[in-house]
Amino acid sequence: MMLLNYSQPLELTKLIKWFDNLLRASLPEFWTLLIEFVVVALALLAVYVVVALLLIYAERKITAFFQARIGPNRAGKWGLLQSPADMIKILLKEIIKISRSDRFLFFAAPFFMIVASFATFAAIPFGQSLHAIDFNIGVLYVIAISSLGIIGVFLAGWSSNNKYSMIGAMRSGAQFVSYELSAGFALMTIVVLSGTMQFSEMIEGQRYCWNIFNGHISSLIAFVIYLISGHAETNRGPFDLPEAESELTAGYHTEYSGIMFGYYYLAEYLNMFVIASIATTVFLGGYLPFEIQGWDGFNQIMNYIPSYVWFFGKTFVLIFLSLWVRWSFPRLRIDQLLNLEWKYLLPINLLNIVLMVLLVLTGLTLKDLFGIL
Amino acid sequence: MAEKIIFYILGAIIAIFSIMAVTSKQIIRSATYLLFVLIATAGLYLLLGYNYLFAVQIAVYAGGVMVLFIFAISFTNRPGEKVHGEVPVRKLIAGTTAAAGVVFCGYIIYRNIRKVTVLVQQYNLSPQKLGETLMGTEKYQYLLPFELISILLLACIVGAVMIARKR
Numbered sequence: 001m002m003l004l005n006y007s008q009p010l011e012l013t014k015l016i017k018w019f020d021n022l023l024r025a026s027l028p029e030f031w032t033l034l035i036e037f038v039v040v041a042l043a044l045l046a047v048y049v050v051v052a053l054l055l056i057y058a059e060r061k062i063t064a065f066f067q068a069r070i071g072p073n074r075a076g077k078w079g080l081l082q083s084p085a086d087m088i089k090i091l092l093k094e095i096i097k098i099s100r101s102d103r104f105l106f107f108a109a110p111f112f113m114i115v116a117s118f119a120t121f122a123a124i125p126f127g128q129s130l131h132a133i134d135f136n137i138g139v140l141y142v143i144a145i146s147s148l149g150i151i152g153v154f155l156a157g158w159s160s161n162n163k164y165s166m167i168g169a170m171r172s173g174a175q176f177v178s179y180e181l182s183a184g185f186a187l188m189t190i191v192v193l194s195g196t197m198q199f200s201e202m203i204e205g206q207r208y209c210w211n212i213f214n215g216h217i218s219s220l221i222a223f224v225i226y227l228i229s230g231h232a233e234t235n236r237g238p239f240d241l242p243e244a245e246s247e248l249t250a251g252y253h254t255e256y257s258g259i260m261f262g263y264y265y266l267a268e269y270l271n272m273f274v275i276a277s278i279a280t281t282v283f284l285g286g287y288l289p290f291e292i293q294g295w296d297g298f299n300q301i302m303n304y305i306p307s308y309v310w311f312f313g314k315t316f317v318l319i320f321l322s323l324w325v326r327w328s329f330p331r332l333r334i335d336q337l338l339n340l341e342w343k344y345l346l347p348i349n350l351l352n353i354v355l356m357v358l359l360v361l362t363g364l365t366l367k368d369l370f371g372i373l
Numbered sequence: 374m375a376e377k378i379i380f381y382i383l384g385a386i387i388a389i390f391s392i393m394a395v396t397s398k399q400i401i402r403s404a405t406y407l408l409f410v411l412i413a414t415a416g417l418y419l420l421l422g423y424n425y426l427f428a429v430q431i432a433v434y435a436g437g438v439m440v441l442f443i444f445a446i447s448f449t450n451r452p453g454e455k456v457h458g459e460v461p462v463r464k465l466i467a468g469t470t471a472a473a474g475v476v477f478c479g480y481i482i483y484r485n486i487r488k489v490t491v492l493v494q495q496y497n498l499s500p501q502k503l504g505e506t507l508m509g510t511e512k513y514q515y516l517l518p519f520e521l522i523s524i525l526l527l528a529c530i531v532g533a534v535m536i537a538r539k540r
Contacts, residue, residue, distance in 0.1 A: 030374065105405060135424050137500055144428040147436030151408065154443045158401060177440065197500050
């Protein structure tokens, strides 16, 4: 393809190709695939943990910045060792067994949460050829799998044998189930625009015009709605209703300790990352650099920056936005939260899909108007 | 080879957890075991290459119906309590009905499985094709049943709102 002729010296495509060829040359098909599956899974797990540690550090520092504090600064240079130290601490803590609780469900619940978050993590395109699964229904897969996490929350609340946990789980469930609708519809708006649900095709279609520019009004509304509902889905920021120190203590994970609590904590941070990276992929061109059609010199310079840097850069901007919202807005009440979803976001969203269909059918998208590839 | 191994693992999960779902004394545990069965079924669809069906199975059954089940169970009277055994006559009737069901389904499957020699794997079933099948009006396209089901669901929602409405 002519579009791909820019030189991209720092991409990992060649390295992965070389590794694949090396295995194929010396081993039969079955073992090649087996080794590659294991390597990919280990790489994803490593990225998962590293991203979580970085996010926890970034959140502390940025929060401190918003509150005019310094943040972690004792462990290591600039407090960099703070989150690894916390990780070791949480691994060494005792796992407390609650008496008169359903033991099996109590210990199964965190795994639902972590598996759901990890399975969505696997479908994210991190960069050129850094994409583990590329389903032709990628968007639907992400929506479907992330809905499994809520079962972990419910089972945790129920099996803790604690009414505060139960109320926290109920709140979290109501919140998640309602905001999932909005998030799904916002993504569907962009599926209408790009005509595919496959992440790789979706990204390729945004080379010279990101979806957020392409569908102008409609895309912008969908983007804002996706960010709001994604934020609410992760139980953070002004939407952290399952946690209420004065009435509900810590919500559905009150009774968990040690690494079991750590799973919920990890899944919450990673869900924030997953939401931001899906928004990046669907709205902001994914791992593609910012390019303008016809400006070949400019595009060449942009292409020298490797795709994974672009991806993590865009994702980090969205995460920063989410932290900004978290520390700038007061908390909502539970009825206000549900009103916001069912009386405002959902109707706006449905109208927005119709608007997007009209834009696409009448040829009023930017690509059609200016003849961009 | 690898597919066979995965198939047997999934089949074992489905069989074991199905039995556990009906024999468990606690209703919320039954719901959880049923969830494992549904997820393993989704795994079978993935093995066949029906990606869309896989995603829908997870979203609708595992994510939607099971959440509703657990919600509903926690609203029942004392959900944690163990269920008492039934009287022997009822056990006998239930057992007979279940055995008849197994024989009936087994007969149908046994008769039809021999007609299918090779199951076609649909790795390139695109979402566009599915959409046209659901919303088209030509041969092998099913707009009318689709719309009828949507009317049925609408009636259910209106009925639920009527029942739940405050007087």
